[in-house]
Each structure stands twice: as C-alpha cells, then as structure tokens.
Amino acid sequence: MKTEKFDASTQSLQTAGELLRNQELVAFPTETVYGLGADATSESAVSKIYQAKGRPSDNPLIVHVHDAEQIMHYVREIPPLAQQLIEHFMPGPFTIILKSNGTVAKSVTAGLDTVAIRIPGNPIARKLIKEATLPLAAPSANLSGKPSPTTAEHVYQDLAGRIAGIIDGGPTGVGLESTVVDGTGEIPVILRPGGVTKQAIEQVVGKVEMSRSLEDNKPKAPGMKYNHYEPDAPLILVDGDREFFQQYIHQYQQKGQKVGVIASNPFINQLQGDIHYDVGSHEVLEEVAANLYYALRFFNDTDVDIILAEAYPLDGIGEAIMNRLTKAATDYYQQK
Numbered sequence: 001m002k003t004e005k006f007d008a009s010t011q012s013l014q015t016a017g018e019l020l021r022n023q024e025l026v027a028f029p030t031e032t033v034y035g036l037g038a039d040a041t042s043e044s045a046v047s048k049i050y051q052a053k054g055r056p057s058d059n060p061l062i063v064h065v066h067d068a069e070q071i072m073h074y075v076r077e078i079p080p081l082a083q084q085l086i087e088h089f090m091p092g093p094f095t096i097i098l099k100s101n102g103t104v105a106k107s108v109t110a111g112l113d114t115v116a117i118r119i120p121g122n123p124i125a126r127k128l129i130k131e132a133t134l135p136l137a138a139p140s141a142n143l144s145g146k147p148s149p150t151t152a153e154h155v156y157q158d159l160a161g162r163i164a165g166i167i168d169g170g171p172t173g174v175g176l177e178s179t180v181v182d183g184t185g186e187i188p189v190i191l192r193p194g195g196v197t198k199q200a201i202e203q204v205v206g207k208v209e210m211s212r213s214l215e216d217n218k219p220k221a222p223g224m225k226y227n228h229y230e231p232d233a234p235l236i237l238v239d240g241d242r243e244f245f246q247q248y249i250h251q252y253q254q255k256g257q258k259v260g261v262i263a264s265n266p267f268i269n270q271l272q273g274d275i276h277y278d279v280g281s282h283e284v285l286e287e288v289a290a291n292l293y294y295a296l297r298f299f300n301d302t303d304v305d306i307i308l309a310e311a312y313p314l315d316g317i318g319e320a321i322m323n324r325l326t327k328a329a330t331d332y333y334q335q336k
C-alpha cells in the first residue's frame with residue numbers, strides 16, 4: 001500500500017477524511033503524540049489498526065471526538081464529576097473513561113463496558129475529525145512496543161506501506177500521551193499519568209487517586225501491562241549524583257560497550273558517556289517530556305550498546321516522564 005503524505009490544508013484534511021470514511025487508516029498530529037485514526041464505529045476499520053501496529057487485541061483504544069457535545073453519543077451517562085473534568089480539561093491532553101452505550105465497535109473497547117474518550121487540543125486533529133464526520137479510534141501511531149511518535153517522520157519510519165495516509169502537523173508539543181482518568185466512580189482515578197498532572201486535576205475536583213494497578217499486577221488500563229517504548233539498546237534508569245552516574249558509565253565502557261546518555265542540563269554536561277542526548281532544562285520538566293520519545297528514537301539510529309537515562313522527581317509532569325521511563329527500562333540503579 002502506498003502511504004500518502006498530507007499537509008494540514010483544508011483540502012488535504014477533506015481527502016484524509018474521505019479515506020477514513022472509506023475505512024482506511026490515517027495518522028494525524030495531536031498535541032500529545034501522533035495518533036493512528038480509524039472509523040471507531042466500524043469493526044473492519046478498527047481491526048486494521050491492530051493489524052498495522054501489531055497490537056494485542058485486548059488493549060482498548062481511545063475514541064477521539066471534535067467537541068464535548070459529541071461525547072453523549074457514545075456513553076450511557078455523564079456523571080457530574082465527569083462533567084466537571086470535561087469542562088476543565090477537554091480539549092486537551094486528557095482522556096476520560098465513561099460507561100459505553102455500545103455505539104462504537106466492540107473491538108475499540110476490547111470487551112469492556114466502558115469507553116475512553118478524548119478531544120485533542122490540536123486544531124488540525126479536531127478539523128480532521130469534523131471533516132471525517134466520524135468518531136476516530138486512535139492509538140499512538142507507532143509499531144506496538146516502540147516509542148510513541150512525536151513527528152510525522154517517526155510515523156513514517158514505523159508505518160509506511162501499512163497505512164493509507166499521514167498528516168504532517170510538525171512536532172507534537174506535550175510529547176507524552178494523554179492522562180487517562182476513570183470518571184465512572186465517586187473519585188476520579190488516574191489510570192495513566194500524562195499531559196494533565198494529578199495536581200491540576202486535584203485543583204478542580206479535590207481528591208484524586210493514582211491507580212497502582214501496575215503494582216497490583218491487575219492492570220485497569222490494559223495497556224499498562226505491555227512492554228512499551230523500548231529503544232533497541234537496553235535502557236537503565238539511574239537516580240543519583242554525578243559520581244554515582246559516572247561510575248556506571250565507566251563500568252560499561254570498561255567492558256568495551258558504547259554508552260548513550262539521556263539526561264537534562266546542566267547535569268548532562270558533567271557526564272562523560274559516548275553519545276549524549278540533552279532532553280532540556282531540569283528546571284522545566286515539560287521540555288524533558290517533549291523530547292523524551294525523540295531521544296529514545298535518536299539512539300536507535302546510533303550504535304550504542306547501552307543507554308543510561310537520568311531519573312526525575314515525581315511531581316507534576318515528572319510522574320508521567322518516570323512512568324514511561326520505568327516501562328522503557330530493563331533496570332533501575334538508585335543511590336542509597
């Protein structure tokens with residue numbers, strides 16, 4: 001299959017919308033990561049997503065709509081708490097889980113009685129959804145297990161020849177996926193930390209829970225149980241000062257290994273690995289979030305044998321950064 005490249009012009013979005021109505025797959029930019037869109041009401045269109053990505057079919061998809069009015073077409077009810085969350089955080093890097101009314105294809109929800117809904121903050125994404133006149137099921141537009149794509153080029157690397165089109169809207173911005181929140185209960189539960197922080201949600205609704213389903217070994221967001229974001233070389237998370245970090249760099253170098261380093265500045269300038277990727281200022285963790293997947297993919301084009309990555313504090317967007325890094329990592333060295 002030839003994968004057509006589109007710009008974000010109205011005409012391109014109309015053509016892409018038509019492909020989607022014809023049950024084809026089109027990748028599009030959002031403010032978090034690029035999504036791989038398909039008609040969420042069509043079993044056959046949605047099955048193409050699982051096929052193109054090589055994604056396990058028990059991992060449900062997020063349904064993307066262009067405004068809040070659309071949500072009620074796909075859910076049984078919008079409880080007052082959910083309504084508040086919708087008003088404050090949508091459009092934006094935020095996904096809400098509600099009781100499904102069964103309108104979307106069964107394979108979208110992977111058999112659950114709930115459905116995940118998101119209104120992207122990126123206007124190109126909303127315009128595409130509107131042009132398509134469809135709700136779009138869209139996971140991140142990467143091969144399953146690879147880092148999520150933050151540029152159209154990343155999508156092309158993974159999915160060229162497997163999908164009908166890619167809309168290029170430039171780099172994504174937030175750089176990590178949306179925060180997934182279960183809005184069906186009395187207290188909102190964060191199933192996946194992301195672009196909207198726990199603190200921001202607490203300011204709106206008070207109490208918020210962070211799902212510890214990973215530790216419980218009983219994932220509530222089924223996506224959390226799979227290996228994710230894996231770079232080609234093993235990645236080790238390192239939490240410690242310069243000396244602690246450098247000692248590991250030496251250890252691997254002495255074994256004849258080429259060491260890649262992912263860290264923020266100014267810390268990274270004090271280290272002596274073989275290839276460094278500076279993900280931005282330690283004072284501005286949003287920069288680190290925006291560059292993280294880019295860094296993981298960058299090292300796939302190098303010949304490093306091992307990647308050592310800096311650990312970050314868990315506040316704000318740090319929680320989402322550490323969630324992704326922990327999943328990417330094969331080991332975690334912590335200074336006592």
Ligand code: TXA
Nearest residue numbers: 032034035060061114115116139140177178221222223
């Ligand atoms: O930022 C994002 O959310 C991106 C862009 C493209 O919108 N999308 C994305 O989709 O990250 P994906 O498929 O990579 O991740 C969806 C997550 C998975 O962890 C999945 O298990 C969870 O949402 N999820 C989907 N439906 C669910 C449901 N009904 N209940 C619980 N978790 C659900």
Ligand code: MG
Nearest residue numbers: 139140148177
């Ligand atoms: Mg994904």
